[in-house]
Amino acid sequence: MIFDKVKINFLGCEFENPFILAATPSTDDSDMLVEALYAGWAGAILKTTAVGSSSVDLKYPMMYAIKDNSGNMMTLGNIDLISEHPLIEVARVVKKLKSKFPSKIIIPSIMGRNKKEWQLLTKTLIKSGADMIECSFSCPQGNIGEDPGRMLAQSAKATEIATSWVKEAAKDIPVLIKITPQVTDITEIAAAVKKGGGDAVVVTNSVLGLIGIDIETGKPLPTVNGYGSYAGITGPSVKPITLKSISQVAKGVGIPILGVGGVSNYKDAIELMMAGASIVQIGTAAMYNGFRIIDSLNDGLNNYLLRKRFKNVNEIIGKALPFLVGLDEIEYKKEDAPIAKINQDKCIQCNKCYIACYDGGHQAIFIENDKLDVDKEKCVGCGFCTGVCPVDAITLKKR
Amino acid sequence: MKYTEKELINIKNEAKRCLYCYDAPCIKACPAKINIPEFIKAIAEDNNKRATLLVYEENPLSAICSEICPTDELCRGSCNLGKLGKPINIPLLQNYAASFKYATIHNKYIGRKVAIVGAGPGGLAAAEFLLRAGIGVKIFEKENHIGGIIDTILPKERITEEAKKRDFERILKKELKIEYNKAFGKNLFLKDLIKEYDAVIIATGLYQKGISIKGTGHKNVFLVNDFLHLNRLSRPKKLGHHIVVIGGGAAAIDCAIQAFKVGKKVSIYYRRSRAEMPATKEELENADNTGVSFNYLASPIQINRNNQGDLFVEFIENKLVKVTLGRPKPIPIKDSNFKVKCSAVVLATGQGYDKKIFQKMGIVLDNNGPVVGDDYQTSIDNVYLVGDVVNGGATAVEAVKIAKMVTKLIKAEM
Numbered sequence: 001m002i003f004d005k006v007k008i009n010f011l012g013c014e015f016e017n018p019f020i021l022a023a024t025p026s027t028d029d030s031d032m033l034v035e036a037l038y039a040g041w042a043g044a045i046l047k048t049t050a051v052g053s054s055s056v057d058l059k060y061p062m063m064y065a066i067k068d069n070s071g072n073m074m075t076l077g078n079i080d081l082i083s084e085h086p087l088i089e090v091a092r093v094v095k096k097l098k099s100k101f102p103s104k105i106i107i108p109s110i111m112g113r114n115k116k117e118w119q120l121l122t123k124t125l126i127k128s129g130a131d132m133i134e135c136s137f138s139c140p141q142g143n144i145g146e147d148p149g150r151m152l153a154q155s156a157k158a159t160e161i162a163t164s165w166v167k168e169a170a171k172d173i174p175v176l177i178k179i180t181p182q183v184t185d186i187t188e189i190a191a192a193v194k195k196g197g198g199d200a201v202v203v204t205n206s207v208l209g210l211i212g213i214d215i216e217t218g219k220p221l222p223t224v225n226g227y228g229s230y231a232g233i234t235g236p237s238v239k240p241i242t243l244k245s246i247s248q249v250a251k252g253v254g255i256p257i258l259g260v261g262g263v264s265n266y267k268d269a270i271e272l273m274m275a276g277a278s279i280v281q282i283g284t285a286a287m288y289n290g291f292r293i294i295d296s297l298n299d300g301l302n303n304y305l306l307r308k309r310f311k312n313v314n315e316i317i318g319k320a321l322p323f324l325v326g327l328d329e330i331e332y333k334k335e336d337a338p339i340a341k342i343n344q345d346k347c348i349q350c351n352k353c354y355i356a357c358y359d360g361g362h363q364a365i366f367i368e369n370d371k372l373d374v375d376k377e378k379c380v381g382c383g384f385c386t387g388v389c390p391v392d393a394i395t396l397k398k399r
Numbered sequence: 400m401k402y403t404e405k406e407l408i409n410i411k412n413e414a415k416r417c418l419y420c421y422d423a424p425c426i427k428a429c430p431a432k433i434n435i436p437e438f439i440k441a442i443a444e445d446n447n448k449r450a451t452l453l454v455y456e457e458n459p460l461s462a463i464c465s466e467i468c469p470t471d472e473l474c475r476g477s478c479n480l481g482k483l484g485k486p487i488n489i490p491l492l493q494n495y496a497a498s499f500k501y502a503t504i505h506n507k508y509i510g511r512k513v514a515i516v517g518a519g520p521g522g523l524a525a526a527e528f529l530l531r532a533g534i535g536v537k538i539f540e541k542e543n544h545i546g547g548i549i550d551t552i553l554p555k556e557r558i559t560e561e562a563k564k565r566d567f568e569r570i571l572k573k574e575l576k577i578e579y580n581k582a583f584g585k586n587l588f589l590k591d592l593i594k595e596y597d598a599v600i601i602a603t604g605l606y607q608k609g610i611s612i613k614g615t616g617h618k619n620v621f622l623v624n625d626f627l628h629l630n631r632l633s634r635p636k637k638l639g640h641h642i643v644v645i646g647g648g649a650a651a652i653d654c655a656i657q658a659f660k661v662g663k664k665v666s667i668y669y670r671r672s673r674a675e676m677p678a679t680k681e682e683l684e685n686a687d688n689t690g691v692s693f694n695y696l697a698s699p700i701q702i703n704r705n706n707q708g709d710l711f712v713e714f715i716e717n718k719l720v721k722v723t724l725g726r727p728k729p730i731p732i733k734d735s736n737f738k739v740k741c742s743a744v745v746l747a748t749g750q751g752y753d754k755k756i757f758q759k760m761g762i763v764l765d766n767n768g769p770v771v772g773d774d775y776q777t778s779i780d781n782v783y784l785v786g787d788v789v790n791g792g793a794t795a796v797e798a799v800k801i802a803k804m805v806t807k808l809i810k811a812e813m
Contacts (some may be wrong), residue, residue: 018590
């Protein structure tokens with residue numbers, strides 16, 4: 001299949017589509033990477049490597065998922081760490097992939113403890129053919145190279161300095177800095193990346209959370225030898241955090257963005273791009289469904305661009321930003337409040353909107369002759385019912 | 400009940416699919432008024448104890464009813480998700496909820512007692528509701544076992560032993576006294592019960608009505624209950640090439656389906672058309688799928704038997720005439736008589752009351768049976784009717800509904 005609309009040039013590199021694999025266990029094995037690239041991914045971020053990676057102590061089980069009512073994974077927590085492969089092995093994989101797939105974008109991810117390590121990692125991997133270098137300043141779980149629970153990307157100053165070390169070593173090879181949403185102001189950190197000479201930011205990393213507690217045992221999940229720890233949270237439920245972070249950086253700092261976090265399909269990807277991301281990284285969804293999802297991502301995006309008559313994918317990048325403002329900046333008059341309208345052809349009379357509006361809203365929905373309707377006087381147009389309705393029968397209309 | 404791992408997955412998924420409707424139609428459609436969305440939510444949340452107690456709170460025959468209720472016309476048939484083509488399988492979930500042994504709490508004995516005549520669905524449900532309220536109960540049963548129609552007449556395919564066992568075990572407690580082989584008209588007298596008990600509940604069910612045509616005494620001509628009872632035996636007697644079932648209700652359909660066990664060909668003859676049949680759509684489809692041949696607009700005149708043992712049922716064709724109230728009336732068409740050769744006949748033309756027994760007891764009757772008020776009280780104070788005997792033959796869950804109403808009234812009076 002040819003997806004001619006989805007090609008994109010990013011930091012001087014030609015991407016056949018805007019989808020690359022994020023650094024995950026999927027990208028820690030050269031055979032799996034070969035399969036993924038054959039499947040059609042534009043490139044991959046290799047799982048993060050460090051100096052002395054082989055001494056990493058991974059602990060199992062390392063993942064725990066929250067599912068929706070249909071059994072689909074909604075939220076994943078992991079206590080995974082970086083690659084167990086030594087730097088020399090990762091360099092070999094980069095070389096192999098570049099010789100097999102010269103046009104794919106191969107980006108090793110690195111994590112150092114000091115200037116020497118950051119520069120050694122950068123130089124070694126560029127020598128073996130890396131197209132770009134991603135620096136993990138923000139892995140939330142574990143504490144490799146940083147104080148426990150403290151990430152490099154939580155300090156603007158440290159971010160700027162470390163970025164400059166890597167850029168000094170990388171020279172004209174693009175340097176991508178992966179930052180965290182867990183800061184008071186993400187734009188300060190992105191600005192520090194820019195100031196330090198970084199070429200782009202990767203927004204964001206997994207969000208630190210406690211994925212759950214087993215109520216039978218009272219122990220945190222995932223439970224390792226009777227104990228648990230905070231985990232990196234990914235999956236569909238982190239998308240709102242990703243969108244917020246990307247859009248803040250896009251609006252506040254003039255720096256190219258690779259978006260990552262919570263993308264399951266082409267629609268999610270379009271949202272990330274409209275928030276300001278040029279390239280979309282996908283981790284959990286590719287692990288969950290397999291590399292094959294690249295087809296529906298490309299096809300979905302391509303058909304969307306055709307249907308909406310966009311010339312190419314660049315036209316959607318940052319499309320939502322002009323409309324994203326502070327709440328107090330939105331001009332509004334009382335008469336602008338919309339009103340809920342129930343499509344009787346769709347309504348199945350479950351009465352969920354009725355009780356939700358009654359106990360959680362403005363008691364504006366009433367039942368008459370087994371039909372649900374909206375009291376125009378009482379409805380304030382809050383929109384809660386549209387989210388309650390299981391069949392999307394309620395929409396907000398102009399009053 | 401042992402569920403397989405996959406069945407359990409299906410049950411849990413089905414429970415999670417429930418929308419938890421507000422003012423849900425399934426509750427309204429359930430005669431026992433089980434709080435269906437609430438017990439399903441409990442299953443989805445792994446609160447099995449709550450699910451069990453919720454279903455049994457409203458219906459002491461929850462396992463049985465989950466198997467024999469016409470759910471496509473009740474709870475499942477009313478499910479809002481049915482409008483999208485896939486209603487929640489409520490009987491499956493109710494059966495699951497009823498598979499746990501969490502006990503319903505009973506109040507302490509308050510020193511009153513009620514006599515219940517008949518240990519069928521209505522009598523048992525009434526007994527359980529009264530015992531929960533702390534009222535003493537003694538059941539008088541004409542057979543030597545409990546269950547009534549469920550245990551003697553209902554085809555074995557319609558209900559599992561497991562379901563009966565589960566419900567009966569919950570009801571049969573040491574506070575519940577039962578005397579077997581006691582029947583009105585034989586060795587049980589209403590006036591004695593009235594003297595000894597604070598209230599009497601008559602839940603004796605219906606008696607099979609015969610029909611007044613010639614030849615019903617021939618060999619291999621059966622009444623519904625006898626026929627179904629025979630078919631419950633482990634090796635029922637074969638009844639030959641062609642069995643004719645006369646009638647159009649649930650019992651006729653049960654007989655017709657069961658008749659394939661003992662006969663080769665089965666035909667139903669009904670005096671009106673298919674649209675007027677009292678049997679449910681589901682029951683009719685079942686019969687269609689089993690290969691029952693349906694014949695409409697025919698009333699039996701007489702049954703003859705030749706020396707070879709062949710039976711000949713003579714029918715007359717009917718036409719339907721609209722009436723102001725109720726189903727259209729079948730009117731015989733002159734000279735349209737025809738004969739059907741067969742090897743056995745089952746008369747499933749309806750059930751009724753043993754009028755004499757009620758008259759003897761002094762209970763006022765009209766054309767429809769014993770007269771009761773809104774409170775199901777008969778013409779005699781503190782004597783109530785429950786079950787088929789009052790509604791003219793319906794479902795077990797209807798009997799439960801009446802049992803609940805009557806026992807509430809009895810409690811209130813005490």
